[in-house]
Amino acid sequence: MTRLKNDVLIRALLREPTPYTPIWLMRQAGRYLPEYNQTRARAGNFLALCKNPDFATEVTLQPIARYALDAAIVFSDILTIPDAMGLGLYFSAGEGPKFERPLRDEWAIRDLSAPDPDVHLRYVIDAVAQSRRALANSVPLIGFSGSPFTLACYMIEGQGRSDFATVKKMLYDRPDLLHRILAVNASAVTAYLNAQIQAGAQVIMIFDTWGGLLSHAAFQEFSLAYTQQILAGVARTHDGERIPRIVFTKGGGLWLESIADCGCDAAGLDWTIDIGSARSRVGSKIALQGNLDPAVLLSSPAAIKREAGAILERFGTGNGHVFNLGHGISQFTPPEHVAALVEAVHQLSAPYHSGG
Amino acid sequence: MTRLKNDVLIRALLREPTPYTPIWLMRQAGRYLPEYNQTRARAGNFLALCKNPDFATEVTLQPIARYALDAAIVFSDILTIPDAMGLGLYFSAGEGPKFERPLRDEWAIRDLSAPDPDVHLRYVIDAVAQSRRALANSVPLIGFSGSPFTLACYMIEGQGRSDFATVKKMLYDRPDLLHRILAVNASAVTAYLNAQIQAGAQVIMIFDTWGGLLSHAAFQEFSLAYTQQILAGVARTHDGERIPRIVFTKGGGLWLESIADCGCDAAGLDWTIDIGSARSRVGSKIALQGNLDPAVLLSSPAAIKREAGAILERFGTGNGHVFNLGHGISQFTPPEHVAALVEAVHQLSAPYHSGG
Numbered sequence: 001m002t003r004l005k006n007d008v009l010i011r012a013l014l015r016e017p018t019p020y021t022p023i024w025l026m027r028q029a030g031r032y033l034p035e036y037n038q039t040r041a042r043a044g045n046f047l048a049l050c051k052n053p054d055f056a057t058e059v060t061l062q063p064i065a066r067y068a069l070d071a072a073i074v075f076s077d078i079l080t081i082p083d084a085m086g087l088g089l090y091f092s093a094g095e096g097p098k099f100e101r102p103l104r105d106e107w108a109i110r111d112l113s114a115p116d117p118d119v120h121l122r123y124v125i126d127a128v129a130q131s132r133r134a135l136a137n138s139v140p141l142i143g144f145s146g147s148p149f150t151l152a153c154y155m156i157e158g159q160g161r162s163d164f165a166t167v168k169k170m171l172y173d174r175p176d177l178l179h180r181i182l183a184v185n186a187s188a189v190t191a192y193l194n195a196q197i198q199a200g201a202q203v204i205m206i207f208d209t210w211g212g213l214l215s216h217a218a219f220q221e222f223s224l225a226y227t228q229q230i231l232a233g234v235a236r237t238h239d240g241e242r243i244p245r246i247v248f249t250k251g252g253g254l255w256l257e258s259i260a261d262c263g264c265d266a267a268g269l270d271w272t273i274d275i276g277s278a279r280s281r282v283g284s285k286i287a288l289q290g291n292l293d294p295a296v297l298l299s300s301p302a303a304i305k306r307e308a309g310a311i312l313e314r315f316g317t318g319n320g321h322v323f324n325l326g327h328g329i330s331q332f333t334p335p336e337h338v339a340a341l342v343e344a345v346h347q348l349s350a351p352y353h354s355g356g
Numbered sequence: 357m358t359r360l361k362n363d364v365l366i367r368a369l370l371r372e373p374t375p376y377t378p379i380w381l382m383r384q385a386g387r388y389l390p391e392y393n394q395t396r397a398r399a400g401n402f403l404a405l406c407k408n409p410d411f412a413t414e415v416t417l418q419p420i421a422r423y424a425l426d427a428a429i430v431f432s433d434i435l436t437i438p439d440a441m442g443l444g445l446y447f448s449a450g451e452g453p454k455f456e457r458p459l460r461d462e463w464a465i466r467d468l469s470a471p472d473p474d475v476h477l478r479y480v481i482d483a484v485a486q487s488r489r490a491l492a493n494s495v496p497l498i499g500f501s502g503s504p505f506t507l508a509c510y511m512i513e514g515q516g517r518s519d520f521a522t523v524k525k526m527l528y529d530r531p532d533l534l535h536r537i538l539a540v541n542a543s544a545v546t547a548y549l550n551a552q553i554q555a556g557a558q559v560i561m562i563f564d565t566w567g568g569l570l571s572h573a574a575f576q577e578f579s580l581a582y583t584q585q586i587l588a589g590v591a592r593t594h595d596g597e598r599i600p601r602i603v604f605t606k607g608g609g610l611w612l613e614s615i616a617d618c619g620c621d622a623a624g625l626d627w628t629i630d631i632g633s634a635r636s637r638v639g640s641k642i643a644l645q646g647n648l649d650p651a652v653l654l655s656s657p658a659a660i661k662r663e664a665g666a667i668l669e670r671f672g673t674g675n676g677h678v679f680n681l682g683h684g685i686s687q688f689t690p691p692e693h694v695a696a697l698v699e700a701v702h703q704l705s706a707p708y709h710s711g712g
């Protein structure tokens with residue numbers, strides 16, 4: 001058991017006192033950083049970058065070197081699991097992720113099985129272990145996975161869509177098939193997150209990017225139930241340390257009470273919800289992570305300071321807030337705007353904290 | 357003053373007793389109907405269809421001829437106003453709407469002015485008048501407009517986007533410019549809706565398709581405030597009849613209480629909110645319209661009946677529900693599935709009503 005030099009994130013996720021509000025940014029190792037683009041060019045392409053633990057470790061640490069962020073998140077993609085299941089992940093220029101063999105036929109769905117992370121996802125586990133070593137206990141390392149439903153969206157459609165109509169059609173018409181896929185995904189994600197914890201991840205996060213497309217009832221049945229199942233199976237501690245778990249459902253503000261009950265320590269919030277109302281809805285049950293509109297980072301240092309200050313004020317005094325964006329950082333963000341945000345959050349948040 | 361043969365929609369919007377729950381569907385005159393595609397082919401293209409009142413009237417009435425719907429909505433596009441402002445609306449094959457001259461320069465924004473609907477939007481006003489005559493008081497005719505913010509999204513970006521980053525950048529960086537556009541839009545929409553009421557629209561609806569992309573605070577300031585301003589200026593009655601007003605903000609479930617206070621008689625709900633919770637949040641202040649996931653119509657008559665029944669049950673007994681989809685109908689909807697939905701809603705809803 002080794003002590004973290006900066007454990008402010010861990011303590012905020014567990015709603016313990018901290019001297020200021022910690023901050024990290026979803027997709028903080030990304031295309032807005034020139035050094036990331038250089039490493040990516042050396043790797044050849046995005047997937048090669050993900051699949052090489054040396055390159056993945058390098059980009060994981062880049063934002064930590066540049067900014068006073070309170071956490072690193074292992075560089076990877078949410079679609080590594082379906083790729084390891086044999087669906088054939090690829091990226092075509094200028095488009096999002098696609099699968100060569102989307103899941104459509106009943107026999108293929110019945111045939112689906114969870115990959116062994118230590119074998120088929122070795123490159124991610126190695127990237128976690130290497131990043132953890134490279135961080136040398138400076139800040140905690142976050143491991144992550146897509147949620148079973150979000151993975152299923154891409155697995156069934158074969159690519160991103162605005163409405164995921166094929167997935168929805170299956171949901172209403174053949175819920176048994178979708179439940180079969182989700183059950184396999186849940187077991188795969190559980191093993192994957194446990195392997196990341198074994199390899200050194202100190203926090204885990206589940207990204208339910210597309211859960212917000214579901215109806216109220218369908219969200220509970222087809223997304224949240226499987227997240228809950230995963231969290232029941234993921235290690236709560238490792239080497240004597242608590243491993244806090246964050247669940248982020250984009251567009252999930254209406255369902256915050258049920259998300260708070262799913263076994264997570266913190267819920268990620270997008271920017272559509274007022275964080276003050278969110279806090280009164282969950283009380284002291286969980287911590288909250290968010291919730292700046294990523295578009296604020298496109299504006300100006302003065303606007304960034306104003307908008308960050310407004311969120312800190314809405315959250316108010318007390319513990320349990322991790323500052324973040326409400327979605328991944330835009331590739332068009334000027335890097336100096338991130339510096340302005342990190343500085344603003346650290347400075348402006350101190351008066352709301354009694355110490356720690 | 358003429359009596360409507362079927363005024364169930366009007367009464368439901370005003371929370372008066374009805375014998376069953378009325379239903380109409382957003383985009384009910386659309387590409388899923390073979391007869392619509394035939395008329396559109398005769399017109400040449402979508403914009404020619406919109407701009408010819410004879411064709412527009414023809415397609416407005418097509419779903420009424422085919423199904424027992426409780427309302428017609430005038431066939432038009434939400435982007436007619438910016439087109440009339442001179443921005444040059446066009447549609448390229450396989451893509452959404454675009455503008456030849458998006459609003460970017462400060463001088464162009466300062467120069468913007470509201471068009472006279474009776475001159476520059478004559479084709480819409482004529483389509484309303486003709487459709488009203490053609491309906492011969494069978495069911496009410498709904499007139500509509502895009503919200504000032506939703507119009508501004510397309511006006512500034514020049515086309516649809518998933519994040520409208522240029523709009524957001526202006527919002528945070530130059531709120532004065534965005535407010536200027538929104539003020540002109542609000543005055544244009546007010547005049548446009550009043551002209552539609554004069555021409556025979558018996559209900560009006562404001563579509564805030566992109567308001568849900570905003571943060572909580574920005575939604576209030578940049579979208580809802582202008583909707584409120586419009587509703588303060590739109591006629592409440594015409595020819596001695598109340599003109600109910602519906603406001604639909606896609607993704608606006610978190611803000612339902614403030615929407616209920618904006619001067620509308622009913623709020624449209626997308627499918628992410630549980631209509632039972634929505635009803636307890638607004639009480640008897642307004643009626644609710646919605647909220648079936650449009651993807652349900654892609655499934656099967658049995659699933660359609662089950663899902664429609666679940667919404668009716670969640671709303672429960674009493675007045676003030678208009679059944680609808682949570683978004684426009686998909687072009688891939690089998691037309692017989694719409695028949696199954698209309699029949700299911702009319703039959704299954706009767707037990708929840710005491711009459712009328």
